[in-house]
Amino acid sequence: MTHDRTDEPENVVLREVWRDVLRRDPHQAFFHADVRAMLRSIGPVLTEHPEYTDVVGRLCEPERIIAFRVPWTDDAGHVRVNRGFRVQFNSALGPYKGGLRFAPTVDLDVLKFLGFEQVFKNALTGQDIGGGKGGADVDPKTLSPAELMRFCQSFATELASHVGAAVDVPAGDMGVGSREVGWIYGQYQRLIGYHEPGAFTGKPAVLGGSALRPEATGYGTVYFTQRMLAEQSRDLDGARVIVSGSGNVALHAMDKVIASGGTVVGCSDSRGSVAEPDGVDVDLLREVKGQGGSVADYAGKRSNAQTSEGSAFTQECDVALPCATQNEIGPEVARALVGNGCWAVAEGANGPVTPEAREILREGGVAFGPGKAANAGGVGVSALEMQQAAGRERWSAEEVDERLATIMSEAYDRARDAAERYHGDPTDLENGANAAGFLRVAEAMTALGVV
Numbered sequence: 441m442t443h444d445r446t447d448e449p450e451n452v453v454l455r456e457v458w459r460d461v462l463r464r465d466p467h468q469a470f471f472h473a474d475v476r477a478m479l480r481s482i483g484p485v486l487t488e489h490p491e492y493t494d495v496v497g498r499l500c501e502p503e504r505i506i507a508f509r510v511p512w513t514d515d516a517g518h519v520r521v522n523r524g525f526r527v528q529f530n531s532a533l534g535p536y537k538g539g540l541r542f543a544p545t546v547d548l549d550v551l552k553f554l555g556f557e558q559v560f561k562n563a564l565t566g567q568d569i570g571g572g573k574g575g576a577d578v579d580p581k582t583l584s585p586a587e588l589m590r591f592c593q594s595f596a597t598e599l600a601s602h603v604g605a606a607v608d609v610p611a612g613d614m615g616v617g618s619r620e621v622g623w624i625y626g627q628y629q630r631l632i633g634y635h636e637p638g639a640f641t642g643k644p645a646v647l648g649g650s651a652l653r654p655e656a657t658g659y660g661t662v663y664f665t666q667r668m669l670a671e672q673s674r675d676l677d678g679a680r681v682i683v684s685g686s687g688n689v690a691l692h693a694m695d696k697v698i699a700s701g702g703t704v705v706g707c708s709d710s711r712g713s714v715a716e717p718d719g720v721d722v723d724l725l726r727e728v729k730g731q732g733g734s735v736a737d738y739a740g741k742r743s744n745a746q747t748s749e750g751s752a753f754t755q756e757c758d759v760a761l762p763c764a765t766q767n768e769i770g771p772e773v774a775r776a777l778v779g780n781g782c783w784a785v786a787e788g789a790n791g792p793v794t795p796e797a798r799e800i801l802r803e804g805g806v807a808f809g810p811g812k813a814a815n816a817g818g819v820g821v822s823a824l825e826m827q828q829a830a831g832r833e834r835w836s837a838e839e840v841d842e843r844l845a846t847i848m849s850e851a852y853d854r855a856r857d858a859a860e861r862y863h864g865d866p867t868d869l870e871n872g873a874n875a876a877g878f879l880r881v882a883e884a885m886t887a888l889g890v891v
């Protein structure tokens with residue numbers, strides 16, 4: 441994406457920050473788009489709080505970027521090498537916190553974008569956690585379980601000296617589930633020589649993983665969506681919902697949609713999408729995906745499911761929950777959603793709706809839940825896992841679910857209140873989430889002095 445001069449912030453300081461960001465890393469389009477959206481949202485906040493102006497430049501520069509070689513041996517005995525990263529973006533509110541992504545598309549641009557999102561998302565949860573993100577440019581789907589364990593161990597060997605319960609607490613993200621977190625944690629524990637369960641979250645339950653952490657992002661996205669729909673005097677009961685992706689976030693969002701009376705009429709994976717107006721059988725989809733199959737393999741077992749290579753979001757729906765990856769909804773798909781009468785879009789994934797598409801949804805009157813608020817349930821429950829580790833406690837699924845619902849409701853309130861206060865429109869949750877997240881981080885950074 442290129443940016444012309446008309447795209448520059450009016451505020452002189454913000455304009456200088458923006459130019460610095462473009463100059464320092466001219467090729468980081470994902471990061472640029474996210475910074476630009478944040479700078480657009482915080483102009484009115486700085487009018488009320490000029491004392492926070494000087495934190496903006498520091499906020500856009502990660503505190504630390506760690507890049508490292510990940511050597512490992514494949515099953516045929518060949519030595520392979522990947523690149524690993526941890527972007528420790530901001531620790532003003534607490535230890536860096538954020539997931540690890542294993543995907544071929546991982547690079548510094550993607551991780552800086554995700555780390556920047558994480559800083560404000562984590563602030564919106566109301567918990568005392570900073571923001572970071574990491575990962576490696578590996579496609580875990582092409583590795584055998586034995587290869588993936590060796591990969592995780594090699595990755596953890598380098599990561600180990602940079603993380604810890606009070607320093608940086610990674611979790612899973614795309615391509616990294618509780619199994620991989622367990623392997624990374626296992627190698628970490630071996631290296632440090634003692635138990636420190638608070639150093640990673642999203643661990644398997646037997647290692648101290650919180651109840652409901654796997655479900656939390658998907659469930660939380662649905663709780664957030666319910667608040668958005670309530671503003672329109674609507675709810676999920678009877679609603680037709682498309683959920684893209686069929687991984688951790690998507691499958692749990694589907695479960696919660698169905699439990700709320702909605703019908704999941706479409707899903708997808710990286711290989712294609714499925715339309716099924718009678719309703720996706722999520723248990724069957726989970727089983728097929730668990731065996732390494734695709735959504736097309738799932739559709740082959742159903743009588744009324746149509747497959748396509750295009751987007752899942754071009755058929756009729758009331759609610760769209762993009763839960764796969766960044767940039768899955770561009771202008772064309774956004775126009776299809778508006779044209780099909782969609783009421784609301786909430787981002788279960790990070791950055792699935794492009795800036796141009798967000799504008800089209802806004803003009804089309806479609807309610808929009810930005811990822812940094814709508815998918816904050818995962819990291820919210822990760823912070824609960826940190827609390828459980830620190831107190832050597834185990835909370836029940838019911839207790840965690842109640843706290844998750846509160847976290848999502850409070851994140852919604854923070855975004856809505858800031859939207860109303862700084863942008864004069866309580867439904868402008870994108871600007872509201874950015875403004876509310878910024879305020880909390882800026883207050884902490886100011887209190888810490890220039891560090």
Ligand SMILES: NC(=O)C1=CN([C@@H]2O[C@H](COP(=O)(O)OP(=O)(O)OC[C@H]3O[C@@H](n4cnc5c(N)ncnc54)[C@H](O)[C@@H]3O)[C@@H](O)[C@H]2O)C=CC1
Binds near residue numbers: 614764
């Ligand atoms: N796991 C978590 O707790 C959290 C995840 N997220 C975000 O949610 C999204 C999904 O993450 P997970 O479910 O954990 O990952 P996952 O690896 O479990 O699943 C990702 C799914 O997306 C599909 N996919 C990938 N590229 C696609 C494309 N271009 N079109 C359609 N489908 C595609 C994959 O086939 C897979 O089904 C990511 O953006 C992640 O950053 C956000 C907050 C927390």
Ligand SMILES: O=C(O)CCC(=O)C(=O)O
Binds near residue numbers: 537
């Ligand atoms: O649970 C966490 O620490 C991080 C979750 C995550 O990666 C995200 O919110 O995007």
